[in-house]
Amino acid sequence: MSGTVHCWGHQPAIAQTPHAPVWRDETPGQLAALHARFGTTLPFGNGRSYGDSCLAASDHVLHLARLDRFIATDWSRGIVRAEAGMQLATLITAALGHGWFVPVTPGTRFVTLGGALANDVHGKNHHRRGTFGRHVRAFGLLRSDDGTLECTPQTRPELFAASIGGLGLTGIVTWVELQLMPVRTGWLDTVTQRFGRIDDFFRLSAELDPLHEYTVAWIDCLARSARGVYFAGDHAEFGPDAPSPGRVWGVPATPPVSLMNRASLALFNQAYWRAHPAQPRRARSWYQPFFYPLDRIARWNRIYGRRGFQQFQCVLPDAAAEPALRELLGAIAAHGRGSFLAVLKRCGDLASPGLLSFPMAGHSLALDFPHDPALEALFERLDAIVHEAGGRLYPAKDAHMSGQHFRHAYPAWERLERLRDPALMSRFWQRVTT
Amino acid sequence: MKRILIVGATSAIATACARLWAAEGAELFLVARNAERLAETVADLTPRGAAAVHGFELDVNDVHRHADMLEACAAALQQIDIVLIAHGTLPDQAACEADTELMLAEFATNAGATLALLNRLAARLEMQRCGTLAVISSVAGDRGRASNYVYGSAKAAVTACCEGLRARLFRHGVHVVTIKPGFVDTPMTRDLPLPRPLVISAEQAAARIVAGIARRRAVLYVPAFWAAIMFVIRSLPQPIFKRLRL
Numbered sequence: 001m002s003g004t005v006h007c008w009g010h011q012p013a014i015a016q017t018p019h020a021p022v023w024r025d026e027t028p029g030q031l032a033a034l035h036a037r038f039g040t041t042l043p044f045g046n047g048r049s050y051g052d053s054c055l056a057a058s059d060h061v062l063h064l065a066r067l068d069r070f071i072a073t074d075w076s077r078g079i080v081r082a083e084a085g086m087q088l089a090t091l092i093t094a095a096l097g098h099g100w101f102v103p104v105t106p107g108t109r110f111v112t113l114g115g116a117l118a119n120d121v122h123g124k125n126h127h128r129r130g131t132f133g134r135h136v137r138a139f140g141l142l143r144s145d146d147g148t149l150e151c152t153p154q155t156r157p158e159l160f161a162a163s164i165g166g167l168g169l170t171g172i173v174t175w176v177e178l179q180l181m182p183v184r185t186g187w188l189d190t191v192t193q194r195f196g197r198i199d200d201f202f203r204l205s206a207e208l209d210p211l212h213e214y215t216v217a218w219i220d221c222l223a224r225s226a227r228g229v230y231f232a233g234d235h236a237e238f239g240p241d242a243p244s245p246g247r248v249w250g251v252p253a254t255p256p257v258s259l260m261n262r263a264s265l266a267l268f269n270q271a272y273w274r275a276h277p278a279q280p281r282r283a284r285s286w287y288q289p290f291f292y293p294l295d296r297i298a299r300w301n302r303i304y305g306r307r308g309f310q311q312f313q314c315v316l317p318d319a320a321a322e323p324a325l326r327e328l329l330g331a332i333a334a335h336g337r338g339s340f341l342a343v344l345k346r347c348g349d350l351a352s353p354g355l356l357s358f359p360m361a362g363h364s365l366a367l368d369f370p371h372d373p374a375l376e377a378l379f380e381r382l383d384a385i386v387h388e389a390g391g392r393l394y395p396a397k398d399a400h401m402s403g404q405h406f407r408h409a410y411p412a413w414e415r416l417e418r419l420r421d422p423a424l425m426s427r428f429w430q431r432v433t434t
Numbered sequence: 435m436k437r438i439l440i441v442g443a444t445s446a447i448a449t450a451c452a453r454l455w456a457a458e459g460a461e462l463f464l465v466a467r468n469a470e471r472l473a474e475t476v477a478d479l480t481p482r483g484a485a486a487v488h489g490f491e492l493d494v495n496d497v498h499r500h501a502d503m504l505e506a507c508a509a510a511l512q513q514i515d516i517v518l519i520a521h522g523t524l525p526d527q528a529a530c531e532a533d534t535e536l537m538l539a540e541f542a543t544n545a546g547a548t549l550a551l552l553n554r555l556a557a558r559l560e561m562q563r564c565g566t567l568a569v570i571s572s573v574a575g576d577r578g579r580a581s582n583y584v585y586g587s588a589k590a591a592v593t594a595c596c597e598g599l600r601a602r603l604f605r606h607g608v609h610v611v612t613i614k615p616g617f618v619d620t621p622m623t624r625d626l627p628l629p630r631p632l633v634i635s636a637e638q639a640a641a642r643i644v645a646g647i648a649r650r651r652a653v654l655y656v657p658a659f660w661a662a663i664m665f666v667i668r669s670l671p672q673p674i675f676k677r678l679r680l
Binding site (some may be wrong): 003023024025069070071072075080090093096097224 | 446457470471474475477478481482483552578630
C-alpha cells in the first residue's frame with residue numbers, strides 16, 4: 001500500500017512518497033533505484049523534523065522506520081549498536097533495565113537514532129553533555145558512490161564530522177553505535193520554581209544550571225514581563241518500580257482551523273503559570289513526563305489545524321543573549337499572536353564533533369506559531385535580531401530562514417556540500433544553498 | 435516465563451508478536467527460511483527483554499525437515515507453551531490461473547506445509563497435555579473470491595484443519611486459535627491498492643493477536659470489525675456473490 005508522509009509542522013505541506021526497506025540488505029538496492037528513477041532522494045526517519053529539512057527535493061524519501069532492530073549490545077560497558085530507524089523510546093526501554101540511559105535526548109522520544117544523529121540533537125543537559133553526536137562512537141553510512149562505509153572519528157574523520165548534524169545529506173546512516181550513560185533508576189529528582197520576570201530567569205539559570213544535570217524553562221510570552229517556570233532535574237539514586245504507562249491521548253483528526261488562538265493561549269498560560277510554586281519545590285518524577293510531556297498526546301501537531309505551524313528556534317551567544325532575548329520577546333508581544341510552547345534553555349560550551357551542529361554557548365529559545373501569512377513579517381524581524389546578535393536558527397525546526405542568514409551562520413556549509421552524496425538532496429538544502 | 439515457537443518468524447506480523455512476547459520476558463524459538471534475516475531478528479529480540487532466543491533455518495516446504503526442527507525446538511524450550519504459525523506467501527492469482535505448477539506450489543506453501551506442521555505439532559502438544567496452537571489464516575479463507583481464490587482456498591484448508599484440531603485437542607487441554615487478519619500493512623501487501631481506512635499496522639495486528647492468544651479465543655478476526663464484514667460476505671446468496679467483483 002502507498003501512504004504519504006509529511007514533516008511534523010505540516011509546513012510546508014508537501015507530501016512525500018515513502019520507499020521503505022524492511023531489511024538491511026534491501027537498502028542499497030532501494031537507494032540505487034531511487035537515484036536512477038528520481039535523480040535524488042533523502043533518508044526519512046519518523047518525521048519529527050518540523051520543516052523542510054526532512055523533505056526530499058524529489059518528494060520521494062527512503063523511509064527507514066522499519067529498520068529498527070538492535071544489532072549488538074554490550075550492557076557491561078553501555079554500548080549499543082542498532083539500526084538507524086530505531087526510536088529513542090525503544091532504546092531507553094531496553095537500556096533502563098540494565099542501568100543505562102541515553103546521554104542526550106530531545107523533547108520527544110519518537111525520534112530515530114539516524115534522525116538524532118543527522119540533526120545532532122541536544123537536550124536539557126547540553127551544558128553538561130553537549131550534543132547527541134558527542135556520544136556516537138561509530139555509524140554505518142551507505143553512499144550512492146562509495147557503497148557501505150563504517151565511520152568513526154579515527155577511520156573517516158571528515159565524513160564523521162560532516163554526517164553529525166549533516167541533515168542526512170552525506171549518505172544513508174544505516175546504523176548507529178552509541179555510548180550510553182549509567183543511571184540507577186528511571187526516576188528524576190526535580191526542582192520546580194516559577195519566576196515573574198526575565199531577569200529572574202537569568203538569575204535562576206546562573207545559580208542553578210551548574211548544579212543540575214537537566215535544566216529548562218517555559219515562558220509565557222504573552223505576559224509583558226515574560227514570566228515563566230524553571231525546571232531542573234537529576235537522575236535519582238532511588239525510586240520505586242516503573243509506574244504503569246499512563247493513557248496516551250490522541251488528536252483524532254485535524255481541525256479546519258487552529259485551536260491555538262490568543263484567547264485559548266492566554267487562558268492556558270495563566271493557568272499553567274499559577275499551577276507552579278513561587279518557591280523552589282522538590283519532587284520525584286518518572287522520566288517520561290519530565291522529558292516528554294507532549295508525547296502523551298499522540299499527533300499533537302494536529303491542534304494547529306490544516307495550515308500547520310512553524311517553530312522558531314534560535315540560539316544566542318552568551319555576550320548578546322540577554323538584550324537580544326528581550327528584543328525577541330518584545331517583538332513577539334508586539335505582534336500579539338504569542339506562542340503555545342516557548343522554551344528557554346542555556347547551552348554550554350562543549351564543542352560538537354559535527355560541522356553544522358546548531359547549539360553554541362549561550363541561550364536557546366524555541367517557539368511554536370500557528371501558520372498564517374502574517375508570520376512572515378514577524379519571522380523576518382526575529383531573524384534580523386538573531387543575526388545581529390551573532391546567533392543562528394535550527395535547521396531541524398526551520399521552514400523559513402533565508403539562504404543568506406543560513407550561509408552566514410553556518411560557514412562550514414560548503415565543506416558539507418563537497419561531501420554531500422550526489423543522490424541526496426533536501427528541499428531545505430536546495431532552499432538555503434542556492 | 436512463556437516458551438514460544440514461531441514459524442515464519444521474519445514476517446512482519448510474527449516479528450511484531452515476537453517483540454511483544456520478548457518484552458514479557460519469553461523464551462523464543464524462531465524458524466525462518468532466510469538465514470541472514472533470521473540472524474538479524476534473533477539479535478534484535480534479546481535486548482527487547484527475551485529470556486533467550488534460538489534460531490532455526492527452515493524452508494517450510496521442506497516437509498521432511500519438520501521433525502528435525504521440532505526436535506531442536508523441544509530440546510531448546512523443553513516445553514512449548516505457544517506455537518505461532520505465521521509463514522505464507524501471497525500468490526499472484528492471474529499467474530496461477532495460467533500456470534498450474536505455480537498454483538500447486540503456492541497451495542503447498544500456504545496449505546500443505548501448514549497442515550504438515552500442524553500434524554506434527556498436534557502430536558507433540560497432545561503428549562504435553564497443555565499449550566496453545568495459534569495459526570495465521572486469513573479472512574480470504576471465509577469465501578472464495580474471483581480475485582484470489584488460490585490463496586483463499588489454501589487458507590480455507592488451514593481454517594478447517596484448525597477447527598478440526600481444536601475439537602480433537604480440546605480433550606487433551608490443548609487450545610487452538612485461528613487468526614484471521616484483514617488488511618495489514620506488511621511487505622506482503624506492499625503493492626496492493628488496499629482501502630486505507632481498513633488497513634492496520636503489523637504492530638496493531640500483533641497487539642490483538644498476542645492478547646487473543648492469552649485469552650484463548652477460538653477464532654480471532656484482526657481487527658475485530660472483520661467479524662462483521664465477513665458475516666455479511668458469508669451471508670450473501672450465491673446468485674449475488676458470483677456477480678460481485680470482490
